[in-house]
Amino acid sequence: MRESLKRKIIEICDKKVASKGEDAGVSFYAFFKNKNDDPELLMEAAEWWIMTHQLDHFEKAIKIKAMIQSN
Template sequence: MRTELRTKILQVCADKIAKKGPEVGLSFYAFFANKNDDPPLLMEAARWWIEEQRLDHFEKASKIQRLLSEHP
């Protein structure tokens, strides 16, 4: 996963946890604006989320943070 995407995911997770608590859930769409302005980056996130990690549609933000810290 490219550094740009990893950084964005970690920031979004931190923001969501700060606003809604450690149990907040999100999908990989949370890392993108409502318009699809960067399809390759969206597909990279989807591939990591669905194919590599085999995550459900919604997962806890704290779990996503943990996965990214375990696999730098």
């Protein structure tokens, strides 16, 4: 996964936890605007989320952040 996407995921996860607490959930769509302006990046996130790690649609933001940081 490219570094720019990793940084964005960590940033969004941090914001979710700060606003909603440790139980805040995210889906991979949370890392993108409501328009598909970068389909390649969206597919990269989807592949990591769905195919590589077989995650549920919503996961805890702290879990996703930890997974990103461990790679």
